[in-house]
Amino acid sequence: MAEDDPDLLARARAGDRSAFGALVRRYQRRVYAAALNVTGNHADAEDVAQETFVRAYRGLAGFDGRADFFTWLYRIAVNTALNRLRSGRRTAALADAGAAEVAQLGGKPEDLGSPRYAPDEQAALTQEVRAVLAAVAELSATLRVTLVLATVEGLSHRQIAEILDIPEGTVAWRVNEARRLLRERLADANGKT
Amino acid sequence: MSEPTNTPSHDDPSDRALDDRVRAASEALFALASEAKLDGIAAWVDRELEQIDRRGGSGVATPVATSLPADREHRRESRMMSDSDKTSGRDSVTPPSTKPARTDDSGLHDLKALAQDTRKRISKRITTQIDTIDESLLSASHSGLRAVALPEPALMVSLPDVPATMAQVRAAAAAGVPAPVTASEGAIIAPLARKRTAVWVGLGAVGLAAAAAIVIMSGGKKDPPPAPTVASAAGADQEARVDVAPAMPTGPAPAAEVTGSAPTGSAPTDPAAVPAGAGAGGATVDRAAIVAPVAPPPSTTASADKGRVSDGKREAITDGAAAGSSKKPEASKRDADALAVATGTAAKPGGKAEVKAGAGAKPAASGEKSIEDLLDDASGGPTKPKDTAGDAPAAPDKTGLDTGDIKKGMRGVAGKAQGCFDQHGVAGHVKVRATVASSGAVTKVEATGEFAGTPTGSCVADVVKGAAFPAWSGSPMTINYSFTLQE
Numbered sequence: 001m002a003e004d005d006p007d008l009l010a011r012a013r014a015g016d017r018s019a020f021g022a023l024v025r026r027y028q029r030r031v032y033a034a035a036l037n038v039t040g041n042h043a044d045a046e047d048v049a050q051e052t053f054v055r056a057y058r059g060l061a062g063f064d065g066r067a068d069f070f071t072w073l074y075r076i077a078v079n080t081a082l083n084r085l086r087s088g089r090r091t092a093a094l095a096d097a098g099a100a101e102v103a104q105l106g107g108k109p110e111d112l113g114s115p116r117y118a119p120d121e122q123a124a125l126t127q128e129v130r131a132v133l134a135a136v137a138e139l140s141a142t143l144r145v146t147l148v149l150a151t152v153e154g155l156s157h158r159q160i161a162e163i164l165d166i167p168e169g170t171v172a173w174r175v176n177e178a179r180r181l182l183r184e185r186l187a188d189a190n191g192k193t
Numbered sequence: 194m195s196e197p198t199n200t201p202s203h204d205d206p207s208d209r210a211l212d213d214r215v216r217a218a219s220e221a222l223f224a225l226a227s228e229a230k231l232d233g234i235a236a237w238v239d240r241e242l243e244q245i246d247r248r249g250g251s252g253v254a255t256p257v258a259t260s261l262p263a264d265r266e267h268r269r270e271s272r273m274m275s276d277s278d279k280t281s282g283r284d285s286v287t288p289p290s291t292k293p294a295r296t297d298d299s300g301l302h303d304l305k306a307l308a309q310d311t312r313k314r315i316s317k318r319i320t321t322q323i324d325t326i327d328e329s330l331l332s333a334s335h336s337g338l339r340a341v342a343l344p345e346p347a348l349m350v351s352l353p354d355v356p357a358t359m360a361q362v363r364a365a366a367a368a369g370v371p372a373p374v375t376a377s378e379g380a381i382i383a384p385l386a387r388k389r390t391a392v393w394v395g396l397g398a399v400g401l402a403a404a405a406a407i408v409i410m411s412g413g414k415k416d417p418p419p420a421p422t423v424a425s426a427a428g429a430d431q432e433a434r435v436d437v438a439p440a441m442p443t444g445p446a447p448a449a450e451v452t453g454s455a456p457t458g459s460a461p462t463d464p465a466a467v468p469a470g471a472g473a474g475g476a477t478v479d480r481a482a483i484v485a486p487v488a489p490p491p492s493t494t495a496s497a498d499k500g501r502v503s504d505g506k507r508e509a510i511t512d513g514a515a516a517g518s519s520k521k522p523e524a525s526k527r528d529a530d531a532l533a534v535a536t537g538t539a540a541k542p543g544g545k546a547e548v549k550a551g552a553g554a555k556p557a558a559s560g561e562k563s564i565e566d567l568l569d570d571a572s573g574g575p576t577k578p579k580d581t582a583g584d585a586p587a588a589p590d591k592t593g594l595d596t597g598d599i600k601k602g603m604r605g606v607a608g609k610a611q612g613c614f615d616q617h618g619v620a621g622h623v624k625v626r627a628t629v630a631s632s633g634a635v636t637k638v639e640a641t642g643e644f645a646g647t648p649t650g651s652c653v654a655d656v657v658k659g660a661a662f663p664a665w666s667g668s669p670m671t672i673n674y675s676f677t678l679q680e
Contacts, residue, residue: 151212164618
């Protein structure tokens with residue numbers, strides 16, 4: 001019989017690494033999926049998922065238990081993924097003179113933080129999937145993350161608000177705004193094709 | 194993705210359709226992930242946690258940021274291992290406490306371990322060399338500094354002058370003049386003075402008549418003479434207060450004051466020449482003593498270098514006694530300036546600067562602030578020291594922003610800066626470089642460090658533009674500050 005999260009957490013905090021391992025196995029797919037939705041490629045998602053669990057293990061002492069373990073874990077994953085995007089953006093800016101210029105001039109630097117879909121992975125997807133992913137990738141990081149948490153992860157606005165540490169009203173606004181922009185972009189894409 | 198949650202309600206069917214499309218796309222992307230890769234996460238994490246525990250105990254309270262480079266290395270390694278797992282068809286769910294994965298690529302581990310060991314050995318060697326160099330440098334610098342710095346101050350605290358000065362003190366006491374002594378010598382002189390008051394009266398006409406006359410001229414209009422020890426200690430206390438007060442980080446004049454009057458430059462020489470409290474320092478007729486009558490109660494904080502400062506002064510006044518000193522011309526000039534200060538005829542900033550420079554054997558100047566304070570005290574004026582020269586017409590008191598001002602100004606916008614996390618969802622330390630005009634307004638801000646050129650950095654920079662600081666007189670300042678955006 002599977003142990004509950006609080007039991008496993010208590011054992012993990014007491015130094016039982018196997019208990020934390022059980023938590024990792026329980027949530028690794030969801031954390032990986034969340035990381036994938038933010039970063040857009042499997043290599044980064046794997047790194048983010050691994051780093052998330054290591055950070056969580058090291059932060060166990062600071063976890064006060066007020067939030068669900070999963071919510072807390074998700075928050076770490078989202079922030080780790082966003083940091084990953086940011087570091088990737090820096091790398092991209094260094095590698096791409098045009099992008100660096102955009103960043104320097106303060107144009108739209110957030111565009112550089114879009115998910116980096118791998119070409120081989122993209123090739124395996126249908127055109128519809130690619131179009132949707134491209135439209136999602138065009139959203140700003142905050143809108144994208146909020147939309148993914150709401151639609152793909154199916155989290156409630158309250159959970160999202162806890163994870164992102166923002167008011168529920170902001171969550172609702174972001175979701176609606178993301179949908180609006182997504183709809184527009186998908187319509188544009190359909191019009192072009 | 195498998196746990197049921199209360200999903201947001203969709204009032205609009207088109208929203209539901211849109212969400213379905215997004216979800217389908219996301220799942221299609223997720224489906225490309227191999228099971229081995231997914232399960233490899235647990236195996237990798239377990240190995241990493243084992244290493245964390247081995248390195249630093251339980252790892253529960255270990256700081257997060259310390260292992261990222263190692264993490265990256267292990268992650269690459271893990272990816273390779275995941276691939277090998279995939280090809281070997283091994284069940285990738287690894288029990289957390291066992292380490293079967295190690296056996297798959299033990300050769301890789303050996304090579305890595307060898308590389309790690311070599312790196313450690315190299316780094317250790319380098320570290321040892323650096324330590325050796327540092328030690329030799331330190332010792333060389335230390336002795337070199339002592340060798341260079343000792344002789345000059347030793348001249349300034351020449352002990353043979355003490356008797357002459359004591360005679361001078363006695364003469365001054367007999368003439369009803371405030372008796373000037375330093376705190377250190379006061380310990381010796383004060384008991385003598387109390388016991389031999391009658392003798393002093395008899396010896397009043399003898400001794401250094403010229404010096405006594407000078408002192409009378411300068412101090413005759415002051416308040417009745419206090420006890421010698423009180424006078425000197427209070428003078429020293431005043432001196433210390435003046436030195437500390439204008440500790441501005443960037444303002445030119447206060448910086449000069451701090452530099453010029455700080456005891457650091459003279460500290461190495463004082464312990465040898467004037468042991469604190471031992472009374473070995475020379476007796477003085479100095480600026481501090483002159484202002485003593487209205488100075489605060491005696492303080493035990495009179496520093497040892499104060500004795501030396503006073504000694505330089507004494508050399509100037511007791512001109513003949515210090516005839517052998519190579520500092521004599523400078524001392525004479527200092528004497529003239531100091532006397533001018535004491536009589537209130539030439540309270541120019543350079544006066545004290547030269548006194549301090551000569552006394553501390555340093556070229557740095559002291560500002561006029563302390564002179565103003567001393568004059569106020571001597572004339573029974575304001576007891577509280579003014580921050581700046583009293584003659585300056587309506588200029589801002591400050592000559593720059595200190596740390597407290599900066600923190601206060603930045604805290605005023607810290608809440609808004611945290612709002613940048615709410616907007617952009619990225620936590621971390623956002624460093625900004627702000628240029629603040631002397632009016633206290635922020636004229637230019639840019640995010641630096643890893644947030645440079647990011648939306649979060651721009652957001653914080655915009656917020657900092659609204660920060661307000663106290664005005665000061667002087668040139669604009671550039672401030673580097675870091676905001677911590679928390680989740």
